[in-house]
Amino acid sequence: MQKDTKQKINKKYLNWALLCFIATILTYFLSQQILFIPFDHDENHFLAATYLVNKGLLPYKDFPYNHTPLYPYIASLFYKISSYKFLTIRILAGISFLLISIIIFWKLYKKSIILSIVSLGTIIFSKLIVFNTCLIRPNNLALLAAILAFYLAIRPRKLSFFVGILLSIATDIRITYALLFIPFRFLIDESREIKKFYLGTILGAIPIIFFFIKDPLNFTFHTIVQPIKRKSFYIFMGYKEYLGIDGRIKSIYNAIKFSPDLGLILILAISIAFVTKIKTKQKIFMILTILTIAIQCILPAPVWYQYLIPLYIFCIIILAELYPINILKIVMTFCLIINLYLTGPWYWYTSKLNFSQSVPQRIHNIGKFLSHLAGGEGKVLTLSTAFPIEAGLDIYRKVPSVFPWREAIFLDKSLRKKYILYGPEELEEITNKDRPKLVLTGLENPWLEKPINRWAKKHNYKLIKLENLKIWLITKYEK
Numbered sequence: 001m002q003k004d005t006k007q008k009i010n011k012k013y014l015n016w017a018l019l020c021f022i023a024t025i026l027t028y029f030l031s032q033q034i035l036f037i038p039f040d041h042d043e044n045h046f047l048a049a050t051y052l053v054n055k056g057l058l059p060y061k062d063f064p065y066n067h068t069p070l071y072p073y074i075a076s077l078f079y080k081i082s083s084y085k086f087l088t089i090r091i092l093a094g095i096s097f098l099l100i101s102i103i104i105f106w107k108l109y110k111k112s113i114i115l116s117i118v119s120l121g122t123i124i125f126s127k128l129i130v131f132n133t134c135l136i137r138p139n140n141l142a143l144l145a146a147i148l149a150f151y152l153a154i155r156p157r158k159l160s161f162f163v164g165i166l167l168s169i170a171t172d173i174r175i176t177y178a179l180l181f182i183p184f185r186f187l188i189d190e191s192r193e194i195k196k197f198y199l200g201t202i203l204g205a206i207p208i209i210f211f212f213i214k215d216p217l218n219f220t221f222h223t224i225v226q227p228i229k230r231k232s233f234y235i236f237m238g239y240k241e242y243l244g245i246d247g248r249i250k251s252i253y254n255a256i257k258f259s260p261d262l263g264l265i266l267i268l269a270i271s272i273a274f275v276t277k278i279k280t281k282q283k284i285f286m287i288l289t290i291l292t293i294a295i296q297c298i299l300p301a302p303v304w305y306q307y308l309i310p311l312y313i314f315c316i317i318i319l320a321e322l323y324p325i326n327i328l329k330i331v332m333t334f335c336l337i338i339n340l341y342l343t344g345p346w347y348w349y350t351s352k353l354n355f356s357q358s359v360p361q362r363i364h365n366i367g368k369f370l371s372h373l374a375g376g377e378g379k380v381l382t383l384s385t386a387f388p389i390e391a392g393l394d395i396y397r398k399v400p401s402v403f404p405w406r407e408a409i410f411l412d413k414s415l416r417k418k419y420i421l422y423g424p425e426e427l428e429e430i431t432n433k434d435r436p437k438l439v440l441t442g443l444e445n446p447w448l449e450k451p452i453n454r455w456a457k458k459h460n461y462k463l464i465k466l467e468n469l470k471i472w473l474i475t476k477y478e479k
Helices: 002-036 042-054 070-079 085-109 113-125 139-153 160-173 175-187 191-204 206-214 216-229 231-236 245-258 260-274 280-295 305-322 325-351 359-374 386-391 402-408 413-418 424-431 446-458
Strands: 379-382 438-441 462-466 469-473
Touching: 002 085, 002 113, 002 325, 002 359, 042 070, 042 085, 042 386, 042 402, 070 085, 070 139, 070 160, 085 113, 085 139, 085 305, 085 359, 085 386, 113 305, 113 325, 139 160, 139 175, 139 305, 160 175, 160 191, 160 206, 175 191, 175 280, 191 206, 206 216, 216 231, 245 260, 245 305, 260 305, 260 325, 305 325, 359 386, 359 438, 359 462, 359 469, 379 386, 379 446, 386 438, 402 424, 402 446, 413 424, 424 446, 438 446, 446 469
Parallel strands: 379 438
Antiparallel strands: 438 469, 462 469
């Protein structure tokens, strides 16, 4: 008896040691992504929202924000940790994905240690994951909440109350996760559990309810109407061929070409329907979950790679729950070999670089230069707001990033005013009483930045070029 107890304790410590080791390995690979994945213009929008929330401003009411409201509030908790604002919020994305990876590993480890290792390796080396995961976006936090909800929902003893809370939190971060309520509700059939599920859903939805009550018109426009209307922008930019069903299939095909493991995992997941040794209800739930997450790809926009990450991750999780372990080991090992070939050289290259060569350090250096030019204070007029935020300089809440700027172009003046969307026609209004100390361009689409360059010339700002950047300084001749 004593010997069995000792063996159990030893096994427990061994499991914890293995988990710590895996977490260390994961942290290394994710840190490479945090430091060396190229800057993406999406990051301006979410960093700006975090900065503005940290100043006490409200999304929708005080500045345009086209997602549900929880993410900038969570990110703002990390905001003051370091003067490296960009790096800090990228680390938040990395921590979120680290937790996702550990949860998946631990669940698979209970089934098969080999499956857990090869599956985790497949995920960490997947091109789809490597170049999209550790950017400043709300995706990872929402996915983490959805995965936790999934594992609670399939437990023999369902924790329906917490499932509801977690699904609402995922939706509070990214509205497309609201679609997951369909398959999750299907899984819960006891009347008592259904009531708990709905109660959790209502409590978890408090942030959305609060902001909806605060400003129902702007909340609805920026989270639902505006993303649908964005179709006109993509047509204008020449992406029309990717907006129909055939275009979306083409987008997914391009994603599979980019990251072939996605194709293999999708084919395997679709074949779940033909697995016979599964309870019908469980099978339908799993299929509905995959289909629901796939629906998130059918947005009024091209299917960008990051939209496919939840589908990719959930397919692996569901396959591990339903598919024969031996077949899955072979497939995941094959995927791992492909992924090592595709992204192994990138990891090898970045392993030789130091922090001074990283993307966050480069942004910090440019930020310090901007701060020096501005004398350490003042506002910066730019669509690339990550740089002045990193500099400790102020930005215009009416122009937090390129997204509201470009979408304002497609609305008439009365609607722009109604929905606090400011574009080129409002430049004089934006800067009338509070002139920018600097104007920064050269990082976004030239035709979107053209009105800002024209405005800087008109008001006698002096141009300094730094690599691809255009930095305009106010001069003593400014009227």
